[in-house]
Amino acid sequence: TPPKAAETPAGEPWTPTSNLKMLISAASPEIRSREQRRGLSGDAGQGLPPKPSSQEQLSGDEYEKSQPSRKEKSLGLLCHKFLARYPNYPSTVENNYICLDEVAEELNVERRRIYDIVNVLESLHMVSRLAKNRYAWHGRHNLTKTLQTLKKVGEENKYTQQIEMLKKREYEHEFDTDGEGNEEMARPFGSVEHSEMCFVELPGMEFRAASVNSRKDKSLRVMSQKFVMLFLVSTPQIVSLEVAAKILIGEDQFEDLGKSKFKTKIRRLYDIANVLSSLELIKKVHVTEERGRKPAFKWTGPEVLPNARDTKLEATTATWVPHISESIASKEQCSKNLFPSRVKQSFTRHPSLIKLVKSIENDRRKIQSAPTSPVKISASSDENLSTIPSKMAQLAAISKHQLEGQSQNAEEMQVRWASGCPPRASPAAPLLLPPAQAAVSYAIYLHPSQAPTVTTYSPSLMLQPLPCSNTTGSKSIDSRGSNQTTTEGGDDHTAKDEPRNVPTATKRQTVQPEAVSHKCLKRSQVSQENSLIKRCRSDDESPDTPLTSFPSRYLIPFPQCIHHGTRAGFSTKEKAGVCLLQHATYSSPIAGVIPVTAPELKTVNIPAFHITPLNIMLSPTSIAAAPVLSNSCIISSNTSSAQTPSSSVLNFTLQHLGLIPAGVHVPANPVLQHMTISSNPECVSHSSEHTNLKEEKVSKNILQLSGHCNGPKEPQELQAAKENFFRTPGGPNTVSSFSANSDGTDAISQGTLYIPQRKLEVSED
DNA sequence: TGATCCCGCCAACGT
DNA sequence: ACGTTGGCGGGATCA
Numbered sequence: 001t002p003p004k005a006a007e008t009p010a011g012e013p014w015t016p017t018s019n020l021k022m023l024i025s026a027a028s029p030e031i032r033s034r035e036q037r038r039g040l041s042g043d044a045g046q047g048l049p050p051k052p053s054s055q056e057q058l059s060g061d062e063y064e065k066s067q068p069s070r071k072e073k074s075l076g077l078l079c080h081k082f083l084a085r086y087p088n089y090p091s092t093v094e095n096n097y098i099c100l101d102e103v104a105e106e107l108n109v110e111r112r113r114i115y116d117i118v119n120v121l122e123s124l125h126m127v128s129r130l131a132k133n134r135y136a137w138h139g140r141h142n143l144t145k146t147l148q149t150l151k152k153v154g155e156e157n158k159y160t161q162q163i164e165m166l167k168k169r170e171y172e173h174e175f176d177t178d179g180e181g182n183e184e185m186a187r188p189f190g191s192v193e194h195s196e197m198c199f200v201e202l203p204g205m206e207f208r209a210a211s212v213n214s215r216k217d218k219s220l221r222v223m224s225q226k227f228v229m230l231f232l233v234s235t236p237q238i239v240s241l242e243v244a245a246k247i248l249i250g251e252d253q254f255e256d257l258g259k260s261k262f263k264t265k266i267r268r269l270y271d272i273a274n275v276l277s278s279l280e281l282i283k284k285v286h287v288t289e290e291r292g293r294k295p296a297f298k299w300t301g302p303e304v305l306p307n308a309r310d311t312k313l314e315a316t317t318a319t320w321v322p323h324i325s326e327s328i329a330s331k332e333q334c335s336k337n338l339f340p341s342r343v344k345q346s347f348t349r350h351p352s353l354i355k356l357v358k359s360i361e362n363d364r365r366k367i368q369s370a371p372t373s374p375v376k377i378s379a380s381s382d383e384n385l386s387t388i389p390s391k392m393a394q395l396a397a398i399s400k401h402q403l404e405g406q407s408q409n410a411e412e413m414q415v416r417w418a419s420g421c422p423p424r425a426s427p428a429a430p431l432l433l434p435p436a437q438a439a440v441s442y443a444i445y446l447h448p449s450q451a452p453t454v455t456t457y458s459p460s461l462m463l464q465p466l467p468c469s470n471t472t473g474s475k476s477i478d479s480r481g482s483n484q485t486t487t488e489g490g491d492d493h494t495a496k497d498e499p500r501n502v503p504t505a506t507k508r509q510t511v512q513p514e515a516v517s518h519k520c521l522k523r524s525q526v527s528q529e530n531s532l533i534k535r536c537r538s539d540d541e542s543p544d545t546p547l548t549s550f551p552s553r554y555l556i557p558f559p560q561c562i563h564h565g566t567r568a569g570f571s572t573k574e575k576a577g578v579c580l581l582q583h584a585t586y587s588s589p590i591a592g593v594i595p596v597t598a599p600e601l602k603t604v605n606i607p608a609f610h611i612t613p614l615n616i617m618l619s620p621t622s623i624a625a626a627p628v629l630s631n632s633c634i635i636s637s638n639t640s641s642a643q644t645p646s647s648s649v650l651n652f653t654l655q656h657l658g659l660i661p662a663g664v665h666v667p668a669n670p671v672l673q674h675m676t677i678s679s680n681p682e683c684v685s686h687s688s689e690h691t692n693l694k695e696e697k698v699s700k701n702i703l704q705l706s707g708h709c710n711g712p713k714e715p716q717e718l719q720a721a722k723e724n725f726f727r728t729p730g731g732p733n734t735v736s737s738f739s740a741n742s743d744g745t746d747a748i749s750q751g752t753l754y755i756p757q758r759k760l761e762v763s764e765d
Numbered sequence: 766t767g768a769t770c771c772c773g774c775c776a777a778c779g780t
Numbered sequence: 781a782c783g784t785t786g787g788c789g790g791g792a793t794c795a
Contacts, residue, residue, distance in 0.1 A: 070769090070770080070771070073771065073772095074769090074770075074771080075770075075771080110772080110773080112772080112773070113771090113772090132779090132780095241768095266768095266769095267769085267770065270768090270769060270770055271770075274769095274770085295768065295769085
């Protein structure tokens with residue numbers, strides 16, 4: 001039963017946060033939909049209407065479709081609803097699949113709209129396309145990394161300068177007619193060269209991210225990234241639409257700079273801004289300059305630090321990971337020593353590579369796409385609220401979403417202990433790996449969803465200096481425009497220092513007394529409770545979660561596997577230079593499946609195999625970028641002799657290694673890079689439970705794999721294996737194997753295999 | 766009014 | 781041929 005909006009001070013613009021949270025928490029999507037289908041009778045007056053102020057309680061007839069009112073259909077709201085369906089930090093293999101059709105249907109919108117959302121999410125690597133109608137949800141796991149990368153690229157592109165230039169010019173030509181004036185302004189920057197910026201990828205994500213790359217990926221995706229870059233490189237982190245549009249246009253094709261083009265650009269930017277806003281990465285504000293107030297947006301997302309440093313892991317890996325600054329000395333040198341795998345290159349896909357990538361993608365595509373019939377949203381199906389979803393539900397969804405976001409902090413904190421505390425044996429076996437032994441190789445199975453979060457910084461990139469960004473001395477972006485005033489759309493507290501690291505800006509608002517205080521307080525309170533709740537829930541499957549999830553991966557340590565085979569494999573298939581290195585390497589049967597986590601595995605008699613497929617497509621770039629293995633050094637003790645990692649460290653590392661896009665064999669030297677923790681203890685922890693159900697699935701996986709595991713593989717075989725691999729229920733997965741020795745030889749001793757499992761879909765619905 | 770931006774046509778692509 | 785993606789911009793709404 002929808003609680004009533006007790007408080008809601010009159011006139012207050014609807015605050016997603018307010019009391020709704022209760023509703024939300026109470027009403028999970030499913031429930032809500034159930035209710036919806038019922039009649040909407042109850043909800044009408046509730047106070048959910050976006051525009052509460054006046055016409056609230058309509059008589060009971062038209063509330064339903066009286067007037068969806070433009071706002072109710074806004075992309076922003078839709079986006080909120082969309083986001084509400086997925087956790088910010090999805091655990092490993094949760095229900096991270098997104099089916100566009102379904103979503104569109106459930107959200108009651110046209111597919112087209114979903115694309116708008118998904119596209120920008122994709123630009124942030126929060127989702128990635130898997131196949132035709134499917135996307136994988138990654139949530140914010142990659143966000144930090146993505147932002148860092150974007151920032152870097154943005155800096156490389158001299159966005160800061162461009163912005164300044166633009167402003168300056170603008171200033172100068174105040175009087176000038178826009179029409180002619182702009183022509184010249186577009187050119188100013190040496191643009192040409194870097195104009196070719198394409199989709200920025202993340203190591204490990206590239207493939208998927210680019211999977212859609214075929215089409216002139218020009219707009220949304222890329223535009224979105226550029227837009228974000230602008231925020232990240234500008235000092236007041238405020239970007240006006242106008243400026244953004246101009247810069248973005250400038251880069252695009254230098255062709256007609258018609259006014260229409262500008263207009264269109266702005267339109268797109270609004271679309272993007274809407275979703276970014278929903279993500280709470282930006283907020284609308286107004287900049288008042290000479291002219292008047294111009295719409296602009298202010299970055300409210302997490303502060304993006306130059307690199308590493310913010311990753312909890314850092315502490316742990318610090319020893320092995322030299323800080324960037326140090327590496328700069330000589331690129332070559334460094335790269336040689338520290339960055340075994342190549343060096344430079346932004347994570348931007350260069351046009352020249354596209355082709356290659358494309359072919360790869362095609363390859364992949366074949367494997368994955370299956371016909372999907374577009375499901376039309378028939379207004380007919382009365383049973384399922386064809387009509388307007390109750391506003392209540394909407395709000396609930398939103399608030400829920402928000403709450404989740406707020407709790408994220410806690411989650412992050414949680415991760416923290418990991419670095420310090422010895423991993424106590426958690427039920428999640430993965431942590432229990434035996435101490436590293438002499439030579440051990442590990443194969444890690446990566447599930448797509450848990451996109452590897454490793455970042456490798458290329459020296460070149462590292463060149464960029466001060467954490468403070470704004471390299472150039474001329475930092476006063478709007479120095480002259482100091483008069484720039486920003487007006488917050490809703491709340492105030494503007495440019496003040498945002499707490500860095502505060503993911504969600506919201507919490508901070510509490511500070512404000514007065515008007516805002518009301519809601520803020522409320523909000524914060526709620527959020528707290530909520531997070532608590534969340535916390536509790538996290539351990540067990542949330543009651544309201546319709547899906548049952550299973551352990552996502554199992555570790556199967558195997559003795560001395562060989563790895564050579566693997567290596568060979570790599571070379572073979574490399575033709576494309578890239579390729580999905582998905583091969584399977586097999587080795588002698590496992591001595592025994594080690595206990596690790598999955599009991600069922602034991603049941604299944606698995607031949608030991610060492611799989612090394614990398615389902616992640618590695619573009620040349622990425623390869624370079626992802627030397628992978630990263631802390632392999634940690635594993636291979638030899639490198640840093642003295643530091644034989646304690647088992648705890650090892651475990652920890654391994655765990656996280658799972659996130660790394662490995663598969664790329666590790667070159668001689670350990671690469672340094674830092675990674676982000678993407679999975680938290682929780683994920684692992686529940687893996688121990690409900691295992692049985694999936695047994696069959698597991699075995700299935702295994703069988704498939706094993707089927708192909710025979711001796712050295714031929715390219716063909718690999719291919720086949722690959723396909724099968726992808727077909728696995730779990731979807732594409734990645735297994736990587738790596739080992740690193742100081743001398744470049746493989747040192748392998750022990751291997752671990754992660755087998756991701758997919759949860760059964762039990763959803764009602 | 767100008768700021769927003771929904772809507773959906775229709776082209777580019779993939780299959 | 782048909783389905784999926786997703787530019788694009790008219791024109792309705794909102795403030």
